[in-house]
Amino acid sequence: MMRWKNGTNFQLKFLVMGLWLVLMALGLRLLGFTTAGTMLARLDAGQVLAIAGECLSAQSVTAATASEKVELPEKPPDDPPAAVQEEPEPAFVPVTFTGQEAEAIAIGGSAKSTVDKTSLLLSPLNMTADTEPQVLIVHTHTSEAYTPEAGWEYESTEKFRTLDPEYNMIRVGETLAEELRSLGITVIHDTTVNDSPQYQGAYERSYDRIAAQLAAHPSIRIVLDIHRDAAEDPEGNALPRRTVIDGESCAQLMLVVGTDEGGLEHPDWRENLSFALKLQALLNRNQPTLCRDLSLRRERFNQHFTPCSLLVEVGAAGNTMAEALPAAKYLARALAALIRGTQSLQQAA
Numbered sequence: 001m002m003r004w005k006n007g008t009n010f011q012l013k014f015l016v017m018g019l020w021l022v023l024m025a026l027g028l029r030l031l032g033f034t035t036a037g038t039m040l041a042r043l044d045a046g047q048v049l050a051i052a053g054e055c056l057s058a059q060s061v062t063a064a065t066a067s068e069k070v071e072l073p074e075k076p077p078d079d080p081p082a083a084v085q086e087e088p089e090p091a092f093v094p095v096t097f098t099g100q101e102a103e104a105i106a107i108g109g110s111a112k113s114t115v116d117k118t119s120l121l122l123s124p125l126n127m128t129a130d131t132e133p134q135v136l137i138v139h140t141h142t143s144e145a146y147t148p149e150a151g152w153e154y155e156s157t158e159k160f161r162t163l164d165p166e167y168n169m170i171r172v173g174e175t176l177a178e179e180l181r182s183l184g185i186t187v188i189h190d191t192t193v194n195d196s197p198q199y200q201g202a203y204e205r206s207y208d209r210i211a212a213q214l215a216a217h218p219s220i221r222i223v224l225d226i227h228r229d230a231a232e233d234p235e236g237n238a239l240p241r242r243t244v245i246d247g248e249s250c251a252q253l254m255l256v257v258g259t260d261e262g263g264l265e266h267p268d269w270r271e272n273l274s275f276a277l278k279l280q281a282l283l284n285r286n287q288p289t290l291c292r293d294l295s296l297r298r299e300r301f302n303q304h305f306t307p308c309s310l311l312v313e314v315g316a317a318g319n320t321m322a323e324a325l326p327a328a329k330y331l332a333r334a335l336a337a338l339i340r341g342t343q344s345l346q347q348a349a
Contacts, residue, residue: 095341097121101281109295111259120274121281125308127342132219133186134339137177137226139169140206140302142193144228146321147238160230160238160317163196167321172314173226175325179332185339188213188220207302214305222275222335223309225301228324229254229316240318243289245330251315251323253331254292255280258301258311266300271307279310282334290330 102121127134143161145168148154154167162168170191177189192209195202206225214220228251231239241252255276260266276294283291292313303309312331315324 093341094345095338097278097281102277104284105277105280106293107296108293109297111261111296111298113259113261115273117277120270121277123274125275125278125342127339131186133188133217134220135180135185135187135222135224136213136220137173137187137189137224138206138209139173139194140202140225141195141227142170143168143196146228146315146317146319146324149320152321157196163193165191169226169228171321172324172328176226176328176332179329180336183332183336185336188217203302210302210305221306221308223306225311227311227313229313231316238318239316241292241316242319242323245287245290248326249323251319251327252292253290253327254295254313256295256297256311256313258297258299258303260300261298262300264300266304268307272303272309275308276310279334279338282338287330
């Protein structure tokens with residue numbers, strides 16, 4: 001069968017030749033030729049076709065003919081692959097809250113003011129979409145540090161304090177800033193050291209830094225002052241504030257909101273509490289054990305500049321830097337969801 005396939009062109013030629021011989025025999029007979037033509041003329045049509053069939057038999061196909069490649073029409077090119085469409089960036093879901101989430105957030109601290117948690121949580125938050133800086137991160141107690149461990153040793157200036165930015169609150173703030181930027185939030189991270197060489201007056205110095213940054217970037221609506229807490233057992237040993245998330249040891253967060261009870265002017269502190277309640281509600285949805293009780297304090301903590309200002313304690317002196325960094329990332333993700341989700345809600349209105 002392969003020979004028949006490869007010799008198809010030649011077999012067609014011989015078939016045509018056989019038919020041509022039949023016609024020639026008939027023509028010669030009519031003309032009365034008596035030589036070679038007479039011999040052909042004496043052959044009837046069946047004999048001529050038999051000769052032609054012999055010519056067309058597999059045995060008559062030469063080796064050269066059998067090995068000749070049949071030219072097949074070129075395969076039409078495949079349709080060009082469909083263009084790979086890039087996955088769209090995940091859209092932030094418009095964020096809303098419930099009264100049950102408000103009731104689940106415990107509020108402690110030294111302030112005595114009565115607050116309506118549900119009303120504050122459900123009240124709208126104004127987050128206009130802006131490509132300009134939206135978040136400012138500062139460190140009033142910049143040199144605060146954690147318990148050193150193997151691979152995380154640092155040169156101390158005091159106990160649990162260092163001016164090395166890789167091991168003090170600047171490192172935590174930069175991790176927070178990097179995560180926010182990766183989520184599309186524009187951030188200013190002010191790395192000014194405000195508590196050294198003198199600890200006293202740190203809040204006055206951070207006041208000046210916040211004022212200067214807001215003057216340079218009036219689009220900023222959120223100011224986060226990143227600290228670490230301090231707690232000791234009766235023997236004076238530093239205690240950690242930690243939880244476990246997905247098998248990883250992680251420092252806990254505490255959101256601190258200042259008031260005007262200490263005597264400093266701060267008439268809109270409830271706006272900051274509304275913001276803190278929303279942020280903690282989102283943190284609770286994804287990592288229920290990450291946050292400690294929200295702390296409402298008598299002091300102002302420079303939170304009167306914007307309606308979304310917070311002091312955030314990331315762990316305590318008994319924690320390690322390795323525990324503090326994942327906590328900063330969780331905080332960033334919840335904050336980005338709150339910012340983008342609020343903007344999506346406003347745009348849909």
